[in-house]
Amino acid sequence: RERVIRIFPNRESVYRLVGAVLIEIDEKWMSGRKYLDMAEYWRWRKTKEQGVRSVNQEAPAIKRMG
Incomplete structure (x- = not known):
């Protein structure tokens, strides 16, 4: 489509727009x-x-009990 209606004059303009x-x-x-x-x-x-x-x-209390 772009080739038919010539929205962009060259590839560089496309790259600038996309960038x-x-x-x-x-x-x-x-x-x-x-x-x-x-x-x-x-x-x-x-x-x-x-x-x-x-x-x-709690761990020291358990050790003391055992």
């Missing part, structure tokens, strides 16, 4: 919403660490 579109998409992707919510991760990590601490605190 500009790709750069714009990349900029939107980089500044867009993050896929991983770090606040949720930190909450999970905190609860995991608290669980490990409670297990470690």
Whole structure:
């Protein structure tokens, strides 16, 4: 279709247009919403660490009993 109606005068103009579109998409992707919510991760990590601490605190009591 492009050959018939001659939208682009030469290949370089096509490359410039496609390059500009790709750069714009990349900029939107980089500044867009993050896929991983770090606040949720930190909450999970905190609860995991608290669980490990409670297990470690119980372990000496178990050893004393046995």
